[in-house]
Amino acid sequence: MKIVKLNATTSTNSYLRSYTKELNPDTDVLVWTVEQRSGRGQRGAFWEAQPGKNLTFSVFKRIEALSLDRSFYITMATSLAVFEVLEQLGLQQLSVKWPNDILAGRSKICGILIESVIRKDLTAVIIGIGLNVNQVQFSRAPRATSIALETGRYFDLEEILDLLIQKFYTFVARIVSGDFEALKAEYEQKLFRRDKASTFEDPSGNRFTGIIKEVSKTGKLIVQLEDELYKAFDLKELKLLY
Template sequence: MKIVKLNATTSTNSYLRSYTKELSPEADVLVWAIEQRSGRGQRGAYWEAEPGKNLTLSVFKRVEALPIDKSFYITMATSLAVFEALEALGLQQLSVKWPNDILAGRSKICGVLIESIIRNGLTGVIIGVGLNVNQVHFSKAPNATSIALETGRYFDLEEVLNLLIQKFYKYVERIVSGAFEALKAEYESKLFRKDKASTFESPSGERFTGIIKQVSETGKLILQLEDELYKEFDLKELKLLY
């Protein structure tokens, strides 16, 4: 893996998309920015990150052998890699808030944004990761936490990065070997609020109760609604309110 370290950029995902379009690399590329000025999250949300205290990075990986209908397994693998890395650092009460936020308790510690590169089929992905490491004050994200807040210790960013890379390739190998069923089962076992009655909100503002049961292979959330009815939802169709 080639690692490109930047002092500052607007968004590591945007930088890496331009980088790969211009150079078309064959090997994996990781871009790590000490300061990310316009980090993006799911639904276009702003990602707050104090310069020099967190990991804001993106990884480009070619995935030409992976059918496009199995691309959500990349999300599963990335979420599990971050989850396992945080466990190794001593964090507890971790869960994956569908589709790919990592929570410590009820607070968000990591966000993931995955963008596909499609050129005559799925050719690659850009995996953006924002991991709160040593930041302890969050002015724009009141429901955020960090490794330092959860453990009471500060960590070397490069050591945390190397651990993430190690775990990432462990789960990439699961995809390469075709262990899709086991990967999906492990991901589902770590879902936040799984098998618990939860409140959701539709885009129109309507609230309803459902129970998270599983995810589909394409990444849709499968809820059990009233009268034992099961229904699939994508990210734009609902928001989990707890």
């Protein structure tokens, strides 16, 4: 893996997309920035990160022999990799908020944004990760937390980055070996609010009650509704209120 470190950029995902489009690299590339000025999350959300205190990086990962309809397994693998590293660092009450936010308790500690690179077929993915490490005050994200806030300790960013890279490739190897069912089961076991009655909101602002049961192989959330009907939702079709 080639690692590119920047002092500042708008978004590591945007930078990496331009970088790989120009160079068309044969190897994986990681772009890490000290300051990310316009970090993006799911649904176009802003990602708050004080310069030098958190990990904001993106990985260009070539995908071989993985069909487009199985691309969500990359999301599962990345989420599980971050989850296990945080467990290793001593964090508790961790969960995965579908599709790919990591929570400590009810507070967000990590956001993941995955974008597909399609050239005739699924060629690669760009995986953007924002992990709150040493930041202890959040002015624009009141539900955010960090490793430092959860553990009372400060950490070396490069050491955590190395742990994440190692763990990520462990899970990538499982995808390559076809360990899909076990990955899906592990991901579902860690889902926030799974098997609990929860309140959701649709794009029109209508609220309804349902129970998260599982995810489909393509990444849709399977929710049991009040009439016992099971329905699959994609990211734009509902918001979990908690």
